[in-house]
Amino acid sequence: SQKIEQNSEALNIQEGKTATLTCNYTNYSPAYLQWYRQDPGRGPVFLLLIRENEKEKRKERLKVTFDTTLKQSLFHITASQPADSATYLCALRPRSSASKIIFGSGTRLSIRP
Amino acid sequence: KAGVTQTPRYLIKTRGQQVTLSCSPISGHRSVSWYQQTPGQGLQFLFEYFSETQRNKGNFPGRFSGRQFSNSRSEMNVSTLELGDSALYLCASSLAWVGQENTGELFFGEGSRLTVL
Numbered sequence: 191s192q193k194i195e196q197n198s199e200a201l202n203i204q205e206g207k208t209a210t211l212t213c214n215y216t217n218y219s220p221a222y223l224q225w226y227r228q229d230p231g232r233g234p235v236f237l238l239l240i241r242e243n244e245k246e247k248r249k250e251r252l253k254v255t256f257d258t259t260l261k262q263s264l265f266h267i268t269a270s271q272p273a274d275s276a277t278y279l280c281a282l283r284p285r286s287s288a289s290k291i292i293f294g295s296g297t298r299l300s301i302r303p
Numbered sequence: 304k305a306g307v308t309q310t311p312r313y314l315i316k317t318r319g320q321q322v323t324l325s326c327s328p329i330s331g332h333r334s335v336s337w338y339q340q341t342p343g344q345g346l347q348f349l350f351e352y353f354s355e356t357q358r359n360k361g362n363f364p365g366r367f368s369g370r371q372f373s374n375s376r377s378e379m380n381v382s383t384l385e386l387g388d389s390a391l392y393l394c395a396s397s398l399a400w401v402g403q404e405n406t407g408e409l410f411f412g413e414g415s416r417l418t419v420l
Binding site for chain 1: 307338344345346348351393395407409411412414
């Protein structure tokens with residue numbers, strides 16, 4: 191069956207360290223993969239997109255990698271801050287004709303001062 | 304530029320009733336997608352509309368329906384509400400149809416939180 195899996199357990203990181211979140215997918219061929227941030231009671235906010243032919247993308251303190259062999263994307267936040275605490279969602283768009291953006295269930299990240 | 308607007312933000316219904324949720328996309332955006340978010344299931348895709356046509360549909364029963372108007376505003380309707388329909392319903396807009404080659408960036412509204420008693 192098709193799945194997008196993110197670590198369901200919350201990730202607790204000390205301020206200043208690098209937070210690394212994982213997204214694994216099964217039985218999908220993604221055209222691209224996205225990461226969103228969601229704060230409690232709010233809608234998700236788009237952060238980064240990485241296409242199937244790209245290995246790495248950066249934006250300020252954020253970095254995303256995409257390994258189509260491992261079927262995995264890693265999302266890194268360097269020099270993490272308490273304001274980075276939120277739930278982070280991985281999403282992908284399959285390369286099928288019946289395409290739609292599919293989301294993982296998200297990982298809650300907590301940065302402690 | 305105004306963001307995606309969803310109304311109402313909160314509503315309480317009883318089993319068997321029906322509900323209509325509204326979404327106004329960002330000006331110029333022609334695609335509207337709807338998602339249901341629950342703690343156990345995460346974000347589940349409901350449907351996507353582009354130019355008043357439903358382009359894609361998720362695995363939800365026929366009680367869930369939607370439509371899009373010529374001004375790109377969209378509504379979704381849930382009939383014969385069940386307790387399990389309690390969720391945050393999120394609307395997202397994008398410039399083009401998700402199936403086209405574009406960034407696919409979705410702009411979400413704040414959601415409509417539905418509680419079914």
